[in-house]
Amino acid sequence: MKSIVIRQPNALVIEERDIPQPATGEVRVKVKLAGICGSDSHIYRGHNPFAKYPRVIGHEFFGVIDAVGEGVNPARLGERVSVDPVISCGHCYPCSVGKPNVCTSLVVLGVHRDGGFSEYAAVPAHNAWRIPDSIEDKHAVMVEPFTIAANVTGQAKPTEQDVALIYGAGPMGLVTVQALKGVYRVKQVIVVDHIPERLVMAERSGADLTINNSAQSLQAVLDEKGIKPTLIVDAACHPSILQEAVNLASPAARIVLMGFSNEPSSLAQQGITGKELTLYSSRLNANKFPVVIDWMEKGLIDPDKLITHVMDYRHVTDAIERFEKDRLHCCKVLLIFAE
Numbered sequence: 001m002k003s004i005v006i007r008q009p010n011a012l013v014i015e016e017r018d019i020p021q022p023a024t025g026e027v028r029v030k031v032k033l034a035g036i037c038g039s040d041s042h043i044y045r046g047h048n049p050f051a052k053y054p055r056v057i058g059h060e061f062f063g064v065i066d067a068v069g070e071g072v073n074p075a076r077l078g079e080r081v082s083v084d085p086v087i088s089c090g091h092c093y094p095c096s097v098g099k100p101n102v103c104t105s106l107v108v109l110g111v112h113r114d115g116g117f118s119e120y121a122a123v124p125a126h127n128a129w130r131i132p133d134s135i136e137d138k139h140a141v142m143v144e145p146f147t148i149a150a151n152v153t154g155q156a157k158p159t160e161q162d163v164a165l166i167y168g169a170g171p172m173g174l175v176t177v178q179a180l181k182g183v184y185r186v187k188q189v190i191v192v193d194h195i196p197e198r199l200v201m202a203e204r205s206g207a208d209l210t211i212n213n214s215a216q217s218l219q220a221v222l223d224e225k226g227i228k229p230t231l232i233v234d235a236a237c238h239p240s241i242l243q244e245a246v247n248l249a250s251p252a253a254r255i256v257l258m259g260f261s262n263e264p265s266s267l268a269q270q271g272i273t274g275k276e277l278t279l280y281s282s283r284l285n286a287n288k289f290p291v292v293i294d295w296m297e298k299g300l301i302d303p304d305k306l307i308t309h310v311m312d313y314r315h316v317t318d319a320i321e322r323f324e325k326d327r328l329h330c331c332k333v334l335l336i337f338a339e
């Protein structure tokens with residue numbers, strides 16, 4: 001089989017490898033589609049602190065079960081599945097409180113262990129989630145990015161009364177907008193970004209108001225409109241945003257952080273305690289595959305609004321470069337591994 005391997009930073013090869021045999025408790029997935037995420041590019045460029053090389057990247061993937069290991073029901077052969085990349089131990093403290101996404105021995109497919117940019121991948125059977133026939137392939141491969149939004153909303157518990165402010169109209173901001181509007185019917189969703197083309201995508205995903213904060217002061221626009229956000233999601237992830245979010249937030253608001261920067265955010269406690277704000281962080285997803293599959297079945301979210309490119313996996317280098325450089329027009333790039 002062919003696998004897309006990052007041998008070391010900036011060295012991507014399409015390598016011939018043996019087709020894996022599923023171990024006990026595993027299934028083998030014949031991969032049909034995979035999605036490119038920022039973290040694939042970070043591993044490629046050597047900017048992901050968790051990655052070990054060589055690595056088959058890819059943690060957003062969909063395919064069909066074509067072999068099962070010992071202990072797995074053979075009735076699963078032929079099942080269409082999307083794969084949850086989060087592999088957890090099931091018994092440490094975070095796992096025991098429903099947070100396998102921060103398991104003390106967390107393994108993420110495509111980061112710590114070989115992932116889905118490959119013609120075949122062996123994965124734990126319980127990570128392979130059955131996709132109902134009503135969900136088409138190119139939507140099924142988008143389950144994983146929407147689980148990031150499901151995790152954010154699982155923390156912040158949006159309501160119809162919320163006025164939400166989303167920093168960043170990249171893929172993560174857009175999936176969050178869709179969840180807030182489509183699933184939670186949040187009254188007003190405001191998106192702020194530096195890139196006008198991305199703000200257009202945010203409107204397409206349901207944003208009620210967009211603000212370009214390279215052209216206008218966000219604070220001035222919100223003040224002029226009398227808006228105090230009750231829920232703020234930082235999907236832009238610059239360390240300076242947290243202090244601004246604290247300043248902008250309504251009393252009793254919730255703020256959700258998604259960033260992994262190791263630069264400090266300067267912050268005065270008074271701003272947080274004075275308004276009794278709640279700060280959440282959100283990493284990957286905690287058992288959110290069934291949640292998002294349900295959203296898709298009910299038509300509450302529309303993955304098509306994010307997919308801008310579908311390319312053959314043999315053009316992966318071009319695909320990743322386009323994803324990295326063309327931030328105006330490129331959002332989600334899918335790679336086809338098999339029809």
Ligand code: NAI
Nearest residue numbers: 038168169170171172192193194235236237258282283284
């Ligand atoms: P992206 O880079 O495509 O999008 C980020 C957007 O934020 C860009 O459109 C950029 O113009 C905008 N932006 C940057 N600084 C801004 C500022 N000060 N104000 C307003 N907009 C600003 O990235 P993507 O894929 O959407 O991911 C966003 C972030 O989420 C990344 O930092 C990534 O590491 C993080 N992430 C976190 C996950 C988690 O589970 N916590 C999962 C996936 C991504």
